[in-house]
């Protein structure tokens with residue numbers, strides 16, 4: 127059994143990380159289920175008591191999701207329509223008990239190919255804020271997640287939170303997930319689409335990301351370019367747009383099924399941009 131630290135300030139947390147190798151824990155809903163029947167050996171830095179890391183802030187510049195922001199807090203925060211994909215993901219991750227404890231940042235740092243939050247953060251163009259003693263930096267989520275369970279975080283760094291920039295134009299985003307059942311399920315495929323709209327309803331800018339179809343969630347730049355300047359139309363999404371994806375066969379689905387499901391979900395996501403309640407606001 128290793129050390130267990132529960133600091134109350136960011137400064138104390140960073141001092142601990144500078145002085146030894148700790149596993150950072152937030153909700154621990156990824157960490158502990160992966161270690162069932164094993165004796166905890168590592169030193170734990172539990173950030174669940176750290177002040178200043180739990181208040182979600184929304185201002186003209188965007189949304190700040192601090193490291194302790196749970197999925198439940200995201201659901202309840204009354205976020206603006208451009209973050210609709212994040213709220214939709216928050217309501218589909220695990221069940222209520224998991225949503226009450228599990229954090230957005232934990233989902234990101236765990237870097238599972240099946241993490242529902244990562245395609246959403248990619249589509250929302252989010253940045254990760256990291257800190258080590260005396261130093262802070264921000265990097266794009268696309269540069270933070272390097273692969274299956276691999277991130278750009280150094281061992282002495284703490285992720286303080288994630289910033290989602292406010293879009294320049296009226297915008298909406300959608301999240302769609304396919305699993306073997308509706309709830310409490312690891313995704314077979316999930317897609318996130320964020321779009322900004324011109325006054326006439328055409329798409330001015332789009333970001334599209336697909337998860338569980340590669341070792342990490344990926345954006346689809348060719349599809350994003352195709353959507354720009356067009357009215358939302360599912361027929362704009364073509365199989366060639368999925369070329370960057372590298373789905374695998376596993377216990378949940380075959381690669382071919384994943385590819386086909388991704389195409390269908392992407393078309394549904396584009397269609398839903400045009401549905402009542404999902405237009406530009």
Ligand SMILES: Cc1cc2nc3c(=O)[nH]c(=O)nc-3n(C[C@H](O)[C@H](O)[C@H](O)COP(=O)(O)OP(=O)(O)OC[C@H]3O[C@@H](n4cnc5c(N)ncnc54)[C@H](O)[C@@H]3O)c2cc1C
Pocket residue numbers: 149150151152153154155156157158159173193218219220221224227228229230231232233234235236240241242243279283284285286310311312313
């Ligand atoms: C029953 C059940 C259902 C689930 N359903 C889903 C689901 O539908 N979709 C889904 O995507 N996930 C699901 N999960 C997985 C998990 O709940 C989520 O990924 C969750 O968001 C992880 O957050 P956490 O705070 O619990 O992370 P933790 O377990 O505390 O941490 C996860 C990883 O991130 C690191 N970490 C956490 N915070 C920081 C930080 N601030 N700085 C640096 N490193 C950090 C930890 O060291 C660890 O490696 C489920 C889990 C369970 C048990």
